[in-house]
Amino acid sequence: MQLAMETKSVDRRAGTRPVSMGPLFSPIGNPLAEMGSRLRFARNAEIYAEGDTADRFYKVISGTVRCCKILADGRRHISEFLFAGDFFGMEAASEHRYTAEAVGDAVVMVYQRNLVERLVERDLGFSRWLRAQVMDNLDRAYARMLSLGCKTACERVVSFLLDLVERTDCDEQIELPMSRYDIADYLGLTTETISREFSKLKHAAIIAVKGQGQRIEILDRQALSEMAATD
Amino acid sequence: MQLAMETKSVDRRAGTRPVSMGPLFSPIGNPLAEMGSRLRFARNAEIYAEGDTADRFYKVISGTVRCCKILADGRRHISEFLFAGDFFGMEAASEHRYTAEAVGDAVVMVYQRNLVERLVERDLGFSRWLRAQVMDNLDRAYARMLSLGCKTACERVVSFLLDLVERTDCDEQIELPMSRYDIADYLGLTTETISREFSKLKHAAIIAVKGQGQRIEILDRQALSEMAATD
DNA sequence: CGTATCATTGAAGCATTTCAACTATTGTGG
DNA sequence: CCACAATAGTTGAAATGCTTCAATGATACG
Numbered sequence: 001m002q003l004a005m006e007t008k009s010v011d012r013r014a015g016t017r018p019v020s021m022g023p024l025f026s027p028i029g030n031p032l033a034e035m036g037s038r039l040r041f042a043r044n045a046e047i048y049a050e051g052d053t054a055d056r057f058y059k060v061i062s063g064t065v066r067c068c069k070i071l072a073d074g075r076r077h078i079s080e081f082l083f084a085g086d087f088f089g090m091e092a093a094s095e096h097r098y099t100a101e102a103v104g105d106a107v108v109m110v111y112q113r114n115l116v117e118r119l120v121e122r123d124l125g126f127s128r129w130l131r132a133q134v135m136d137n138l139d140r141a142y143a144r145m146l147s148l149g150c151k152t153a154c155e156r157v158v159s160f161l162l163d164l165v166e167r168t169d170c171d172e173q174i175e176l177p178m179s180r181y182d183i184a185d186y187l188g189l190t191t192e193t194i195s196r197e198f199s200k201l202k203h204a205a206i207i208a209v210k211g212q213g214q215r216i217e218i219l220d221r222q223a224l225s226e227m228a229a230t231d
Numbered sequence: 232m233q234l235a236m237e238t239k240s241v242d243r244r245a246g247t248r249p250v251s252m253g254p255l256f257s258p259i260g261n262p263l264a265e266m267g268s269r270l271r272f273a274r275n276a277e278i279y280a281e282g283d284t285a286d287r288f289y290k291v292i293s294g295t296v297r298c299c300k301i302l303a304d305g306r307r308h309i310s311e312f313l314f315a316g317d318f319f320g321m322e323a324a325s326e327h328r329y330t331a332e333a334v335g336d337a338v339v340m341v342y343q344r345n346l347v348e349r350l351v352e353r354d355l356g357f358s359r360w361l362r363a364q365v366m367d368n369l370d371r372a373y374a375r376m377l378s379l380g381c382k383t384a385c386e387r388v389v390s391f392l393l394d395l396v397e398r399t400d401c402d403e404q405i406e407l408p409m410s411r412y413d414i415a416d417y418l419g420l421t422t423e424t425i426s427r428e429f430s431k432l433k434h435a436a437i438i439a440v441k442g443q444g445q446r447i448e449i450l451d452r453q454a455l456s457e458m459a460a461t462d
Numbered sequence: 463c464g465t466a467t468c469a470t471t472g473a474a475g476c477a478t479t480t481c482a483a484c485t486a487t488t489g490t491g492g
Numbered sequence: 493c494c495a496c497a498a499t500a501g502t503t504g505a506a507a508t509g510c511t512t513c514a515a516t517g518a519t520a521c522g
Contacts, residue, residue: 050462069377069462070462071381071460071461071462072460072461072462073460075381075460076381077376077377077380077381079373079376079377090366091366092363092366092367092369092370093370097370097373098373121355124352127358131362131365132323134362134365134366134369135321135322135323135365136323137369138323138365138368138369138372139323139324139328141369141372141373141376142310142328142329142372144376145308145310145372145375145376145379146300146308146310148376148379148380148419149308149379149416149417149418149419150302150306150307150308150416150419152477152478153477153478179500179501180500180501180502181500185380185381186380187380188379188380188381189478189479190478190479190480191500191501191502192478192479192480192501192502192503193477193478193479194501195501195502195503196478196502196503198501198502199502199503211487212486212487212488212500212501213486213500213501213502229302229303229304229306230302230303231281231300231301231302231303383509383510384509384510410467410468410469411468411469411470412468420510420511421510421511421512422468422469422470423469423470423471423510423511423512424509424510424511425469426469426470426471427470427471427510429469429470430470430471442519443468443469443518443519443520444468444469444470444518
């Protein structure tokens with residue numbers, strides 16, 4: 001695990017975006033705040049590896065993190081992308097089941113697991129909030145399963161874009177932090193298919209793709225919503 | 232929600248299989264035991280529907296439960312199968328996101344959500360145990376995502392069988408409680424594909440299929456494990 | 463005993479993948 | 493600062509794994 005310890009100074013970038021602790025837990029008097037260390041990771045740096053002892057847990061301050069797993073024959077699966085404000089690294093087991101990596105340069109807070117667990121037992125509000133956090137993760141996991149289990153390539157890409165808009169608080173301009181490969185492994189498709197689906201949406205004037213394909217503008221949000229195959 | 236209230240008498244069938252509360256929570260002096268009601272559901276009966284108020288939660292005593300969702304165009308997705316001892320119906324939101332149905336005849340315990348939540352805040356051991364329960368759900372959800380995201384039809388079917396052997400405590404003889412349709416919607420495949428994959432495994436002498444396809448015997452467990460595409 | 467339901471099997475179709483070529487952008491050393 | 497290599501994205505054509513459509517077989521049920 002390659003890491004660069006930073007000073008515990010206030011993160012200026014984090015300040016540009018309110019990092020909500022959720023409705024059940026006010027960031028004022030946040031009992032976690034004092035317990036963590038700030039770490040900075042370079043693009044593609046490993047935060048922890050599959051099999052590492054899961055004795056800490058993490059919160060994204062800035063940048064994007066991906067959790068992934070590689071099968072014996074090289075197939076890769078990305079279980080989650082995590083954005084500013086998201087927590088990750090909590091495990092049922094004592095070892096991490098997935099590898100966590102910085103997608104671009106990223107800053108994360110690290111908390112000792114046993115400290116967090118002690119806090120959970122002392123602080124009822126924190127305990128409620130943490131449970132809500134885990135339940136949200138579960139909800140997202142079920143939404144992903146639905147995508148992977150019964151949606152077409154087009155529907156998956158559209159759902160992905162809409163989810164991204166919701167989770168990172170951008171409106172119509174999306175700055176994709178991850179590559180087509182990452183998106184492919186996240187959606188259970190190939191880079192080529194992702195590229196083709198983006199092209200189709202572009203030609204249908206539903207989105208506009210700028211730069212090296214990293215900047216996406218949503219031109220017709222309603223059309224996009226109607227293509228997402230919700231229930 | 233069609234239901235038939237039962238007396239709170241001891242479940243003779245449940246007694247044939249120890250219903251563990253997990254390593255962190257002893258069934259002796261189980262504080263939940265006094266709080267629930269036993270309900271019996273007929274094959275395919277709805278336990279709760281998507282959109283219903285999520286004010287209770289459930290535990291399978293006997294039989295199998297499926298959680299599913301149907302998209303606007305009729306595509307169905309099964310998010311989970313639940314077996315004796317499994318809990319379900321806990322939600323982050325105030326409404327159920329999935330519909331729960333009995334696969335065959337099933338008996339479940341029902342608990343009032345607010346009673347459970349009160350117990351969580353009073354009883355530290357119960358709280359720990361419930362958190363572990365949710366984390367286990369999360370682990371299973373990630374394993375499913377991996378299956379749906381990057382495994383072939385054959386690998387999914389094999390993983391499904393192995394998972395079934397692990398979760399229901401049968402050894403080599405599996406009594407499939409669900410139809411090929413259910414398995415298909417669970418694995419993101421079609422009935423025909425499930426059938427074909429079973430046939431392939433049968434012809435390779437890895438499994439034997441008996442009866443109306445409901446009874447499966449594992450003949451070569453090692454071969455099966457090698458085909459599951461684990462990491 | 464006929465009807466309904468579920469499982470199996472075959473053949474054709476199709477969505478996505480695989481393979482391959484090309485383009486655009488980024489970084490690097492002369 | 494330019495040339496060149498390396499990396500990422502796009503697009504086309506062929507291949508393929510799974511689905512769809514269709515028919516048949518097996519089991520349960522009134």
